Amino acid sequence: MAQPTNTYSQYDANNIREDLENVIYDISPMDTPFVSSIARRKVSNIRHEWLTDVLAAASTSNAVIEGDEATMDASTATTRVSNIAQILDKTVTVSGTHRAVNSAGYKDALAYQITKKGRELRRDVEATVLNNQASVLGDDTTARKLGGLPSWLTSNTDRGSGGSDGGYASTTSLTVAATDATAGDLRTFTETLLVNAQQDAYTNGGEPTLMLMAPVQKRKFTNSTNFPGIADLRSNVPQGKPASVVGNAEVYLGPFGTLDVVVDRFMRTREVFLVDPEYAALGVLRPMNQWELSKTGDSEKRQMLTEVTLVVENEAAHAVVADLITT
Numbered sequence: 001m002a003q004p005t006n007t008y009s010q011y012d013a014n015n016i017r018e019d020l021e022n023v024i025y026d027i028s029p030m031d032t033p034f035v036s037s038i039a040r041r042k043v044s045n046i047r048h049e050w051l052t053d054v055l056a057a058a059s060t061s062n063a064v065i066e067g068d069e070a071t072m073d074a075s076t077a078t079t080r081v082s083n084i085a086q087i088l089d090k091t092v093t094v095s096g097t098h099r100a101v102n103s104a105g106y107k108d109a110l111a112y113q114i115t116k117k118g119r120e121l122r123r124d125v126e127a128t129v130l131n132n133q134a135s136v137l138g139d140d141t142t143a144r145k146l147g148g149l150p151s152w153l154t155s156n157t158d159r160g161s162g163g164s165d166g167g168y169a170s171t172t173s174l175t176v177a178a179t180d181a182t183a184g185d186l187r188t189f190t191e192t193l194l195v196n197a198q199q200d201a202y203t204n205g206g207e208p209t210l211m212l213m214a215p216v217q218k219r220k221f222t223n224s225t226n227f228p229g230i231a232d233l234r235s236n237v238p239q240g241k242p243a244s245v246v247g248n249a250e251v252y253l254g255p256f257g258t259l260d261v262v263v264d265r266f267m268r269t270r271e272v273f274l275v276d277p278e279y280a281a282l283g284v285l286r287p288m289n290q291w292e293l294s295k296t297g298d299s300e301k302r303q304m305l306t307e308v309t310l311v312v313e314n315e316a317a318h319a320v321v322a323d324l325i326t327t
């Protein structure tokens with residue numbers, strides 16, 4: 001078959017309209033499991049403080065004679081800790097021409113970019129509160145930083161050789177980032193490591209209900225070699241219906257409590273957190289808001305900003321299995 005001579009085809013034309021869908025496909029994840037699971041708390045200063053306390057160890061020698069003269073027990077003071085509010089922002093600049101032209105996917109380029117940046121900012125908050133960063137008071141040239149969850153945990157930690165805890169330093173009223181183990185000291189996430197951390201938390205009075213892990217650690221969790229209990233998963237199959245392969249678990253029933261298993265895309269891949277949401281909160285000094293910046297030319301400018309901190313009401317309520325292999 002051949003095309004007839006002088007056929008005017010679409011390859012010759014220069015006035016064919018583009019075939020562009022009027023939809024923008026964006027599958028970027030928006031879930032923020034940790035921040036969504038904890039409470040919000042209004043704070044009123046760049047340093048937010050709270051008190052923690054602990055009971056004396058249980059004694060087996062608490063016996064007194066009949067009619068004994070009372071001996072006064074020593075009292076211990078509460079511990080005062082704090083975290084720093086961090087400012088996070090996003091900015092948008094859109095030219096006047098871009099707002100005027102007919103664009104695919106949205107009516108107003110400025111409104112679309114504001115919405116997009118707001119979503120990005122919420123993801124930044126999730127990643128920041130779970131990041132292993134020390135708190136920084138800051139000054140006129142240094143940005144303030146909140147102490148992320150890893151920098152608080154010292155009571156219930158399981159780390160590789162060479163790794164060490166950070167923690168709250170009363171001398172500076174700031175947290176210190178944990179020290180990561182080197183690549184050669186990383187471990188595979190196993191049920192033994194999980195149960196050890198869960199036991200530590202239970203022994204110290206904690207009752208975590210949420211297990212946060214990155215996608216790569218969820219794969220380890222569903223591997224029957226690392227977690228033998230996974231091999232016992234079964235699913236009832238109605239007669240005449242196709243069977244399903246079960247390779248997942250959303251709840252872990254451990255010897256020291258039940259954990260909801262949640263994947264968090266924005267946390268570090270080398271850690272698994274056991275969290276009690278009752279003992280953590282997002283302290284909000286300034287809620288997320290956006291405003292117009294001064295106009296200096298043919299463009300529209302907006303800034304979106306929030307100022308928050310992480311309130312770890314009692315670090316012994318949580319646990320971490322750290323220094324895990326991420327492949």
